[in-house]
Amino acid sequence: xxxxxxxxxxxxxxxxxxxxxxxxxxxxxxxxxxxxxxxxxxxxxxxxxxxxxxxxxxxxxxxxxxxxxxxxxxxxxxxxxxxxxxxxxxxxxxxxxxxxxxxxxxxxxxxxxxxxxxxxxxxxxxxxxxxxxxxxxxxxxxxxxxxxxxxxxxxxxxxxxxxxxxxxxxxxxxxxxxxxxxxxxxxxxxxxxxxxxxxxxxxxxxxxxxxxxxxxxxxxxxxxxxxxxxxxxxxxxxxxxxxxxxxxxxxxxxxxxxxxxxxxxxxxxxxxxxxxxxxxxxxxxxxxxxxxxxxxxxxxxxxxxxxxxxxxxxxxxxxxxxxxxxxxxxxxxxxxxxxxxxxxxxxxxxxxxxxxxxxxxxxxxxxxxxxxxxxxxxxxxxxxxxxxxxxxxxxxxxxxxxxxxxxxxxxxxxxxxxxxxxxxxxxxxxxxxxxxxxxxxxxxx
Ligand SMILES: Cc1cc2nc3c(=O)[nH]c(=O)nc-3n(C[C@H](O)[C@H](O)[C@H](O)COP(=O)(O)OP(=O)(O)OC[C@H]3O[C@@H](n4cnc5c(N)ncnc54)[C@H](O)[C@@H]3O)c2cc1C
Numbered sequence: 001x002x003x004x005x006x007x008x009x010x011x012x013x014x015x016x017x018x019x020x021x022x023x024x025x026x027x028x029x030x031x032x033x034x035x036x037x038x039x040x041x042x043x044x045x046x047x048x049x050x051x052x053x054x055x056x057x058x059x060x061x062x063x064x065x066x067x068x069x070x071x072x073x074x075x076x077x078x079x080x081x082x083x084x085x086x087x088x089x090x091x092x093x094x095x096x097x098x099x100x101x102x103x104x105x106x107x108x109x110x111x112x113x114x115x116x117x118x119x120x121x122x123x124x125x126x127x128x129x130x131x132x133x134x135x136x137x138x139x140x141x142x143x144x145x146x147x148x149x150x151x152x153x154x155x156x157x158x159x160x161x162x163x164x165x166x167x168x169x170x171x172x173x174x175x176x177x178x179x180x181x182x183x184x185x186x187x188x189x190x191x192x193x194x195x196x197x198x199x200x201x202x203x204x205x206x207x208x209x210x211x212x213x214x215x216x217x218x219x220x221x222x223x224x225x226x227x228x229x230x231x232x233x234x235x236x237x238x239x240x241x242x243x244x245x246x247x248x249x250x251x252x253x254x255x256x257x258x259x260x261x262x263x264x265x266x267x268x269x270x271x272x273x274x275x276x277x278x279x280x281x282x283x284x285x286x287x288x289x290x291x292x293x294x295x296x297x298x299x300x301x302x303x304x305x306x307x308x309x310x311x312x313x314x315x316x317x318x319x320x321x322x323x324x325x326x327x328x329x330x331x332x333x334x335x336x337x338x339x340x341x342x343x344x345x346x347x348x349x350x351x352x353x354x355x356x357x358x359x360x361x362x363x364x365x366x367x368x369x370x371x372x373x374x375x376x377x378x379x380x381x382x383x384x385x386x387x388x389x390x391x392x393x394x395x396x397x398x399x400x401x402x403x404x405x406x407x408x409x410x411x412x413x414x415x416x417x418x419x420x421x422x423x424x425x426x427x428x429x430x431x432x433x434x435x436x437x438x439x440x441x442x443x444x445x
Contacts, residue, residue, distance in 0.1 A: 001040060002031040002077075014074070015066060017055075018119065019301040021373050022063030026053070026072045033077040035183045039155035042181070042432070045071040053435040054177050057097050057121020061301050062402035064177075064436045065124065073181055075123060080184070083108050089146060091186045094123040098132075102287040110189035111286060112144045113137075116254075118291035123182050128398035128437075129174040129352050133227035133290075134192070136340030137258035140355075142173040143346035144187045150180035153432035171423040173350035174411075176397065178420070178439045179427045190258075193286035197264025198256035200292065201271055202241065202278035205249030208232065208323060211274065212316045212335060215253070216359075218270045224340030225258040226267050231293075232323030232333040240278055249324060255281050256289055295366065299330055300373025302365040304380050305399035306391035307357035311335075315390035319361055322383040327376045330366035333383075335359065351416040354394030361387055362399055397437045408437050418442065 004014045005028050014029050027050060030041035045052045051070030058065055066072055078093030081104040090105055099118030105111055113132040115125050122141075130141025138144060147161035148169070158180065160169040171179055203211055215230045222228075235241050235250035253271055257264025261283045268281045308315055323333040338357055347355040363383045365376025395403075395411040409417050421442035424431070429441050 001033065001037040004029040004031060015072070017058040017060065017063055017066060018297055019059075019061050019063060020298050021300045021302065021370070022066065024063065024066045024068045026067055027069050029055075029072040029074050031074045031077050035149065035151050035157050038073055038075070038151040038181045038183060039157075041071060041073045042151065042153065042155050045432075051435060052432050054181050054433065056094055056123035057119065057125070059117070059120045060124060061303050062400075064402070067435050070435075075181065075183065078183060083110065083189075085110075088189045088191070089186055090189055091184055092122055093184050094121075094182050096122045098122060098125065099287075099291055102290045105189055106194050106285070106287045109191055109193055111192040112187055112189050113139065113141045114290060116290075117294050119294060119297070122185060124177070125398065126185060127172060127174075127176050127182060129350070129396065131336075131342070131396070131398060133254070133256045134190075134258050135342050136224040136227055136338070138190055139341040139344060139346045140174075140350075140352075141187075142350060143341070144189075145169075145173065145185060146188055147186040148172055148182050149184050150182050152180040153428045153430065158427075167419075167423055168427060170349065171351060171420050174352040174397075175420050175423070175439060177436045178424055178433050180433070192258055195261050195283050196257060196259075196286045196289065197261040197268060197281065198284050198286065198289040199281035200278070201253040201255070201276035201281055202235065202245070203251045203274065203276050204245055205232070205251060205323075208249065208251055208320045209316055211251045212311075212320060213313070214274055215335065216311050216316070219337040222267060222337075225263075227256045227258065228337055229254045230335040232320070232326065234326060234329045234331075236329070240280065242277055245277060247329070249326070254293055256286075295364075296330070299366045299368060300370055300376065302373060302377040302380050303363065303399060303401060304384055304403070305360055305362045305396060306384060306387050307354055307394045307396070308359040308361065308390060309357060309392055311359045312390060315361075315387065318383070318386045318390065322363065322379070322386065325379065327365055327379045328367045328372055330368070331376055331379070332364045332366070334362040334364060336362060351412045351420055352396065353413040353416060354392070354396050354411065357392055357394060360396075360399070361391075405438070408439065411437070
């Protein structure tokens, strides 16, 4: 167990989160290598009356994995990864990132839905549900969870699975870090890779609206094995980008097929027929694809998301108008097709209510300065206002910042929220784990 306090040579590096907008100074960061360390850290916080935050990959855009003047339980030292090839399962420590997870499981030709950015933590991502490229085939990350070990606010170790503490297990499918500190996860894996059909395509921004309509038509009949997003971005100065596109609005496609690469080529063909200026889709290593769209660190982030049952032409126009005003060279407007296993039978087994939506619009504001970050925030908020008449009003918390208690309730609906509040009451009655997308403990049984 390592305690990192202000003045420690690693303090600034250790307290840093992915989002540069968050600049908080905890009194102590407890780097925990095992469940006993977590229990010790929680006891220390209790004794000294410190607020508690829990940190894994540090990718909470809202900064919900740190605090000002409190204690951070940092689970990053828990890095074990054990693959059981015969059972097709993996058990990972809570400090593992998706890049580490994908590389280790791909050694055995196994995979499951993971982060779209390889630096995201398995822990926060999965506890929030976990939406990734393979979700239409395999469901959210949480749907593949077989067991979670936690340390509760009282310092007790509990296992949650379908057999043990099943109500807690249900709550962990999207209820976030409300119920304890997860120390390891066991997941079911699927045979995939190492080679898959995947990659990126890029078109000039002039066809922005037509491309969104074509994307819609293609994805409405694409098989569940096809995972994609349409990404409005400023074409970066990369060697593979034609020089006349650099710095201009462009439309990207991220594509991955969960299956035989030859079949995947067939499903990439309709996109190819739209004549991309850049075509990097082909047979490639799945773990390499998984870090292909990693966002750079040290930027000022503000994000949100909305959901759409149907993607009307009017909604497309709002998305394209917003994309034409991307703040700075790094911001992106994403359009993601859901459906398939996102809305499959597993959906009803989780507290998340919003899984039936067909489409996600996801403005990702990324800027290089704090002032720029405020402009990115204003851009995201403007888009949310404009898209509201075309959206379901649903929320999914992994894609949003700190947008208040109403949004937390909307992510679960009143019935599931009440059920989650009962679980919270049982495992964290004093709301020790409150620096998160918070579920308040139920007052009565
Ligand atoms: C670049 C980027 C890309 C992303 N892409 C996606 C995506 O494709 N799909 C998606 O679903 N989300 C995505 N997200 C959102 C991300 O999944 C969530 O922010 C997630 O919570 C991050 O997990 P983490 O472990 O990295 O974060 P942290 O900031 O460490 O933690 C986030 C939250 O989880 C809690 N938590 C973390 N570890 C534990 C633990 N061991 N026990 C209990 N609670 C814990 C924290 O307290 C905090 O509330 C992305 C975020 C970024 C910045």
